[in-house]
Amino acid sequence: MTLVLVLSGAVQRGNEAAAPVDITVRLDADHQRHEARIRDAATEAISQYSEWFGPPPFDRLAIATIAAGLEPPPQAPGQATVGAHWLQPERSLTLEAAVARAIAKQWWGVSVAIPAQSLSDGIAEYAQSRTLERIYDRRHQRLAYSTYEVRYFGGLVPWAIRALRLDRQTAGIGRSTYRQHPDVDLRDGDPSLREARSAKVAAALLTLERYIGWPALQRGLSLATERYRGRRMSTDDFARTIGDAADRDLSWFFNPLFNDLSRWDYGVASLATEPLRDAQCGAAPCIRSTIVVERLGNAMFSGTAHPPSEGFESGRAIEIEMDFADGQRVIQRWDGRAQSQTIVFDGPSPVTRASIDPRDVLALDLTRLNNTRTTPAVDSSAVMTWSARWTVWLQDLLLTHAFFY
Amino acid sequence: MIAIVSWFSGLWRLSTSPWIVLAAYALLLAITLPLGAILHRELPPPSRPVMIEPGAGPVPDYDWLDEVTAHRRGLLGTLTPAVIGVAAPFDNLDRFASARAIPDFAIAMSGALLIGWAWLWGGVISRFAGGRQRFFSACGRLFIPVLTLNIAGVLVAIAAYAVARLILFDLIYPLLSNGAAESTAFGWRVIVTVAMIAPLTAITLMFDYARIALILDGPIAVPEAIRVGATTVRRNAIAVIALVAISGLLLAGLLAGYGAFEFIPGGSVPKLDRIILIGQAYIVARVALRLLNAAAQVALYRRISPEATS
Numbered sequence: 001m002t003l004v005l006v007l008s009g010a011v012q013r014g015n016e017a018a019a020p021v022d023i024t025v026r027l028d029a030d031h032q033r034h035e036a037r038i039r040d041a042a043t044e045a046i047s048q049y050s051e052w053f054g055p056p057p058f059d060r061l062a063i064a065t066i067a068a069g070l071e072p073p074p075q076a077p078g079q080a081t082v083g084a085h086w087l088q089p090e091r092s093l094t095l096e097a098a099v100a101r102a103i104a105k106q107w108w109g110v111s112v113a114i115p116a117q118s119l120s121d122g123i124a125e126y127a128q129s130r131t132l133e134r135i136y137d138r139r140h141q142r143l144a145y146s147t148y149e150v151r152y153f154g155g156l157v158p159w160a161i162r163a164l165r166l167d168r169q170t171a172g173i174g175r176s177t178y179r180q181h182p183d184v185d186l187r188d189g190d191p192s193l194r195e196a197r198s199a200k201v202a203a204a205l206l207t208l209e210r211y212i213g214w215p216a217l218q219r220g221l222s223l224a225t226e227r228y229r230g231r232r233m234s235t236d237d238f239a240r241t242i243g244d245a246a247d248r249d250l251s252w253f254f255n256p257l258f259n260d261l262s263r264w265d266y267g268v269a270s271l272a273t274e275p276l277r278d279a280q281c282g283a284a285p286c287i288r289s290t291i292v293v294e295r296l297g298n299a300m301f302s303g304t305a306h307p308p309s310e311g312f313e314s315g316r317a318i319e320i321e322m323d324f325a326d327g328q329r330v331i332q333r334w335d336g337r338a339q340s341q342t343i344v345f346d347g348p349s350p351v352t353r354a355s356i357d358p359r360d361v362l363a364l365d366l367t368r369l370n371n372t373r374t375t376p377a378v379d380s381s382a383v384m385t386w387s388a389r390w391t392v393w394l395q396d397l398l399l400t401h402a403f404f405y
Numbered sequence: 406m407i408a409i410v411s412w413f414s415g416l417w418r419l420s421t422s423p424w425i426v427l428a429a430y431a432l433l434l435a436i437t438l439p440l441g442a443i444l445h446r447e448l449p450p451p452s453r454p455v456m457i458e459p460g461a462g463p464v465p466d467y468d469w470l471d472e473v474t475a476h477r478r479g480l481l482g483t484l485t486p487a488v489i490g491v492a493a494p495f496d497n498l499d500r501f502a503s504a505r506a507i508p509d510f511a512i513a514m515s516g517a518l519l520i521g522w523a524w525l526w527g528g529v530i531s532r533f534a535g536g537r538q539r540f541f542s543a544c545g546r547l548f549i550p551v552l553t554l555n556i557a558g559v560l561v562a563i564a565a566y567a568v569a570r571l572i573l574f575d576l577i578y579p580l581l582s583n584g585a586a587e588s589t590a591f592g593w594r595v596i597v598t599v600a601m602i603a604p605l606t607a608i609t610l611m612f613d614y615a616r617i618a619l620i621l622d623g624p625i626a627v628p629e630a631i632r633v634g635a636t637t638v639r640r641n642a643i644a645v646i647a648l649v650a651i652s653g654l655l656l657a658g659l660l661a662g663y664g665a666f667e668f669i670p671g672g673s674v675p676k677l678d679r680i681i682l683i684g685q686a687y688i689v690a691r692v693a694l695r696l697l698n699a700a701a702q703v704a705l706y707r708r709i710s711p712e713a714t715s
Contacts, residue, residue, distance in 0.1 A: 029586065029588075030588050067586065085587060086586070086587035086588045148467060148486050150487050150492055150495075150496070152499035152503070153499060153503065153591070153594060153598075154503060154590075154594055156587055156590060156591045161486055161490065161492050162668060163464075163489050163667070163668065164465050164486050165464065167467075170468035171467060171468070175471075176468075176471045176475075179471065179472065179475055367472065368453070368468065369449055369469070369472055369473065374450065380450060381462075381677050383445065383448045383449075383450060384445065384677055385462060385463060385465070385680055386448060386484060386488075387442075387444055387445035387448065388441070388680050388684060389488045389489055389490075389493070389680060390441060390444055390480075390488045391684075392493055392684035392687065392688060393483075393488035393493035393496070393497070394437050394440060394441070394511065394514070395433055395434075396493050396494045396691065397500070397507075397511055398437065398511070398515055398518050399688070399691050399692065399695065400494075400497045400498065400500075400501060401507075401511075401515040402518060402519075402522065402695065403609060404558060404562045404605075404612075405519050405523070405555040405558055405559055
C-alpha cells in the first residue's frame with residue numbers, strides 16, 4: 001500500500017501577476033521527509049521563472065513524486081512529476097534540480113509546445129541550473145550549484161562529499177554527460193542519448209548567456225514564451241526569436257547547433273620562445289614567442305554570419321590571452337574559422353602563458369585541458385592533493401582486502 | 406567477559422610493541438607510494454586558475470577531474486570524487502558489499518601485500534604471544550606455511566563470496582526488491598548483505614585462528630592448523646564474535662573521526678599538508694586496529710587453546 005501525503009501552500013507569482021500560485025504536493029510514502037525541500041525549490045523556481053520567462057502558465061501546480069529512475073508520465077498543464085530518492089543529503093541538491101527541471105517544463109514543453117525534445121529538455125536543464133545556484137547560495141552562503149553526491153549500496157545510500165562543490169557552468173548543465181557523447185546529434189531521437197542532447201542545448205544556452213549577456217538571452221526566452229504560448233515552436237523559431245531579442249543574427253551559432261553534427265573544440269597547440277640573435281629590444285635582447293592556437297572541432301565559433309572576404313577575418317568571438325614574464329597581458333581576438341592561427345611576438349620579455357577562451361565563454365568547448373599552455377609549469381599543489389587522496393583510497397582498498405588474510 | 410579481557414590484553418600487547426604498527430605501515434607505504442607517484446605524473450596541470458580561500462587549500466575542480474579521467478582506464482580510471490576523505494573507505498566497503506569490479510592493479514597490489522603480511526605474521530604473532538624468538542627470525546621461519554595458509558584462506562573466501570553473491574544478490578535480492586519502495590529495498594539489502602558477510606567472516610576467523618595455531622603451536626601441518634582454527638571458532642563462538650564486534654565498532658568510530666576531521670571547521674577544503682597528515686593518520690589507525698584485533702585474538706587463543714585444540 002502506498003501512503004500519499006497531500007500538502008498545500010501558495011507562492012506569489014512574478015512581477016506581472018498578483019494572484020498567488022497554489023502548490024499541492026502529493027508525496028510518495030518514502031518521500032514525506034522531503035516536503036519542505038520540494039516546496040522550497042518549487043517556490044524558488046516559480047518565482048524565478050515568472051521573472052525570467054513571463055507569468056506562470058498555471059494557476060495551481062500539483063507536484064507528485066515517484067521513485068527515482070522511473071519514467072515520469074508526460075507533463076500536463078499544472079502537473080509536475082518528480083523522481084526522488086528515499087534518502088537525499090541536505091547538501092546535494094539533486095532533488096531540487098528535479099523539481100526545478102519539472103517546473104521549467106511547464107513553460108517549455110507544456111505552455112509552449114516544442115516538438116524537438118532536446119530543445120525543451122535543454123532549456124529546462126539550463127533554467128534549473130540558474131535556480132539551483134540561488135537555492136544553494138541561500139542555504140549555504142556559498143556560490144555553487146550543488147555538492148557532489150555519490151551513492152552506495154546499490155544506489156540506496158547517498159553521501160555528499162562536502163569538499164566537492166559543483167558549479168553551475170559545468171555540473172549544472174550536465175557538462176560531464178555532454179563530454180561523454182561529443183558527437184551527439186540534436187536531430188537524433190535515440191532515447192539513451194536524451195540527457196546528452198539536453199546537456200548540449202544547455203551548454204549552448206550558457207554559451208549565449210556569456211556571449212550576448214544574460215539580459216539579452218533572458219529577453220529572448222521571455223519573447224519566445226510570449227510569441228509561442230499555446231503554439232508550437234520549432235528550433236528555427238527559437239533561434240530567430242533569440243536573435244530578434246538580441247538584435248543580431250545568431251544563425252552562425254544556431255545553424256550548426258541544430259542542423260549539423262557539430263563539435264566545438266579549440267586549443268593552444270604550442271607555446272615556444274627563442275632568443276633572436278643580433279636583435280635588441282630596447283636595452284635587452286629580443287625574444288621571439290610563438291603561439292599556435294587551433295580549431296580541433298568541425299564547428300566554428302566566429303561571432304558573425306558574414307563570411308570572411310579577401311583574406312580578412314570576419315568575426316572576433318574567440319579570445320586569446322597571453323601573459324608575459326614582465327607582467328604584461330595581451331588579449332587578441334580570432335574569428336575561429338581557420339584550422340589554426342599563429343601569433344608571434346618579438347620583445348624583451350617572453351610569453352609565459354597562452355590561453356584560448358580564458359573566460360570559458362564557449363561552454364560548448366569539449367576539451368578545456370588544451371585551452372591553456374604555461375611555461376614553466378604551474379604550481380601543482382592542486383594536482384598533488386588529488387594524488388594524495390588517491391593514495392589514501394588505494395591504501396584503504398588494500399587494507400579492506402587484507403580482511404581476508 | 407573473556408572477549409573484553411582478551412581485548413584489553415591485546416591492547417597491552419600492541420602498546421608494548423608499537424613499532425610493529427610502523428613496520429606494517431611501512432610495508433603498505435612501500436607498495437602504494439610508487440603508484441601514487443605514477444598517478445601524479447600522469448595528471449595534467451589544472452585547466453583553470455585554482456580557487457583558494459584564505460587559510461584553506463585548493464578547491465577540488467570536478468570539471469578538470471572529469472575531463473582528465475573521461476574514457477580512461479588503469480590508475481586514472483579509478484581517480485573519482487569518491488577518493489575524497491571518508492568517501493574513500495565508504496567506496497571500498499561498498500565495492501566489496503556491492504561486488505563492484507576491482508581494478509587489475511589493485512588485485513596485483515593486494516597479492517603483493519598478502520605476501521608481505523605472510524612474512525610479517527610470523528614475527529607479529531610470536532611477539533604478541535610473548536615469544537622470545539627474534540622478530541625477523543620468526544618472520545622468515547614461518548613465511549612459507551603462513552603464505553600457504555593465507556592463499557588457502559583467500560581462495561576459500563573468494564569461492565564462498567562468489568557463490569553467496571550469485572545466490573543472494575543475483576537471484577534473491579532482485580526478487581525481493583523488484584517494485585519495492587527504496588526504504589523496503591534497503592531493508593532487504595541489509596538482510597542479504599548480512600547473510601553474505603556472515604559466512605565470509607566465519608571463514609576469515611577460522612583462518613585467523615588457524616594462523617595463530619600454526620605459529621604458536623609449533624610445527625603443525627596447514628590442514629591441522631585449519632582444523633584447530635575451525636574448532637576454536639566453533640567452541641568459542643560468542644567470544645570470537647564479540648572480538649569481531651569490538652573491532653567493527655572501533656572501525657566505525659575511526660570512520661566517524663576521519664569524517665569529522667577531514668574538513669577545516671566551517672566547511673573549507675584543507676591544505677595539502679593537512680590532507681596528507683589526516684589521511685595517513687587514518688591509514689596508520691586502520692593498520693593499528695588490524696594489529697590490535699590480531700593481538701586480541703592471540704590473547705583469546707592463549708586463554709582457550711588447551712580446550713580448543715583438544
